[in-house]
Amino acid sequence: MSPKRSPHAPAPGRLANVFGDRVDLDSAVVRSLGRGNAVPVTEVASERASTVGAKDVVMDWLTWYNSLEKPAWTPSPATIGLIWQILYPIILVTFGFVFVQVIRRKVPWPVFIPFAINLVANLVFTPIQFGLRNLVLASVDILIVWATIPWLALAIWRYHRWVALAQGPYFAWVSTATILQLSITAMNR
Numbered sequence: 001m002s003p004k005r006s007p008h009a010p011a012p013g014r015l016a017n018v019f020g021d022r023v024d025l026d027s028a029v030v031r032s033l034g035r036g037n038a039v040p041v042t043e044v045a046s047e048r049a050s051t052v053g054a055k056d057v058v059m060d061w062l063t064w065y066n067s068l069e070k071p072a073w074t075p076s077p078a079t080i081g082l083i084w085q086i087l088y089p090i091i092l093v094t095f096g097f098v099f100v101q102v103i104r105r106k107v108p109w110p111v112f113i114p115f116a117i118n119l120v121a122n123l124v125f126t127p128i129q130f131g132l133r134n135l136v137l138a139s140v141d142i143l144i145v146w147a148t149i150p151w152l153a154l155a156i157w158r159y160h161r162w163v164a165l166a167q168g169p170y171f172a173w174v175s176t177a178t179i180l181q182l183s184i185t186a187m188n189r
Contacts, residue, residue: 061130068135069187074180087170094163095119098156107159114152121145135185146171146178 062077075083095115101107121144129138149171153164 064133065130068184071180071183071187074184080177083173087173090166090170091119091122094166097160098163101159107156111155111159114148114155118145118148118152121148129181135181135188139181139185142174142178142181146174149174 065077095118098107098112098115102109102112121141125138125141125145128134128141149167153167153171157164
C-alpha cells in the first residue's frame, strides 16, 4: 500500500515553487525565471535530484526553513532571493572575466583557485542546507564561501582591481549570511 499524499502536495513528477504553483520538473527553471521568481537554480536542481526514484514527494523546504529558530533580524526568503538576484550577475561577470583572462594567459592560473573554490562552495550551499537539511555542514560551507572572498580579491588585485572592488557587496552580504547561518545553527542544536 502506498503512503497517502497530502491534497496540497504536487502530483508525482511535479513540484511546488515558493509561491505554491505546481510546475513540471523539466520546466521549473524556465517558468521560475520567466516570472522573475527568486529561486536559485541550485534549489530546483536539488529538488529535482531528491525526486529521482520517488513517486510521492512533498517539497517542503520552505516549511522546514520556517520551522527553524531564527534571530529576529532574519530577512524573509523573498528578500534573500532578491539579494542573490542582484549579486549573481556581479559574480557571473567578474568570475567569468577572470576565467577568460586565465584562459588567455593574461592572469596566472593560480589566481583562479579561490574563485573556483568560492563558486563550488556557493553552488553546493543550497543542496546542503535545503536538500540535506544539515545546518552544521551548511555552516562550514558558508565559512568557506566567506573566507574565499577576501582571498580571491587579494589574488586578483594586482591584475584587475575593479574585479576585487566589485566583490564588496558580495562580501558584505555573505558576512551577514554567515552570521545568520551560524546563529540559526546554534539556535537549532
